[in-house]
Amino acid sequence: MHIATDGIVIKERPIGEKDKVITILTRTEGIIEAIARGVRNTKSRLLSGVSLFTYSDFSIYKGKTNFIIDSAEEKTSFYGVSAALEKTALCFYFSSVCISLSPSGEESEAFLRLFLNSLYLLEKDLKDISLVKAVFELKVAEYGGFSPSLTACSVCGVYEDNKMFLNLRSGELFCDSHKRGMGEIPLSKKVLTAFRFVYFNEIERAFGFQLDSLSLRQFSSAAEMYLLAQTNEKFKTLDFFKSITGKYDG
Numbered sequence: 001m002h003i004a005t006d007g008i009v010i011k012e013r014p015i016g017e018k019d020k021v022i023t024i025l026t027r028t029e030g031i032i033e034a035i036a037r038g039v040r041n042t043k044s045r046l047l048s049g050v051s052l053f054t055y056s057d058f059s060i061y062k063g064k065t066n067f068i069i070d071s072a073e074e075k076t077s078f079y080g081v082s083a084a085l086e087k088t089a090l091c092f093y094f095s096s097v098c099i100s101l102s103p104s105g106e107e108s109e110a111f112l113r114l115f116l117n118s119l120y121l122l123e124k125d126l127k128d129i130s131l132v133k134a135v136f137e138l139k140v141a142e143y144g145g146f147s148p149s150l151t152a153c154s155v156c157g158v159y160e161d162n163k164m165f166l167n168l169r170s171g172e173l174f175c176d177s178h179k180r181g182m183g184e185i186p187l188s189k190k191v192l193t194a195f196r197f198v199y200f201n202e203i204e205r206a207f208g209f210q211l212d213s214l215s216l217r218q219f220s221s222a223a224e225m226y227l228l229a230q231t232n233e234k235f236k237t238l239d240f241f242k243s244i245t246g247k248y249d250g
């Protein structure tokens with residue numbers, strides 16, 4: 001079997017003396033783990049195309065037990081991300097989440113576009129890092145099948161209240177009168193508007209808004225709590241990111 005697809009290298013580890021195992025988030029086949037032979041030799045023709053956080057055109061074949069990289073042509077490398085520890089740590093977290101939520105063996109274009117857009121914004125410093133993180137978390141939850149119901153209060157259908165409440169498990173929204181008081185987080189008008197903006201826009205537009213610093217903190221915290229509650233997972237890479245940014249409280 002032979003696969004030709006574009007994708008981004010989201011994880012790597014050495015194997016043997018000269019090889020690496022790379023995890024690629026591909027457009028057509030979701031997550032693929034493949035062996036890149038001889039790439040720890042600096043003269044390898046594969047070297048640039050299989051580097052971490054590099055977006056490449058891959059040719060991959062299936063050996064008896066493993067996928068093996070035949071060729072990898074670099075399209076874009078996000079050096080600016082690799083050069084800043086905080087950004088690198090955030091991308092490791094993005095990688096863990098995609099490995100957990102992206103399909104294997106089927107198309108995964110939405111995840112790939114999300115990853116590439118996030119990397120681009122981080123690389124160019126176009127958006128606050130906590131905004132990029134939060135939008136990534138909400139979009140990846142959506143693509144993983146965990147979209148909240150943000151249209152209106154689940155009980156009375158009211159669209160807006162001074163505060164609305166998001167149930168982290170069910171993804172339902174409640175107004176102040178109908179909140180249950182358990183497992184819910186309050187969303188201010190600004191934060192709810194940001195949530196809706198992210199969910200009601202395609203990824204290329206979903207980062208296109210701004211928040212004041214207090215609302216951004218609340219938005220960022222709510223997005224993270226929502227993703228973690230929905231996936232019911234703990235990500236060590238998230239703890240690592242927080243230890244670097246000084247936000248680690250675990």
Ligand SMILES: [Zn+2]
Nearest residue numbers: 153156175178
């Ligand atoms: Zn209500």
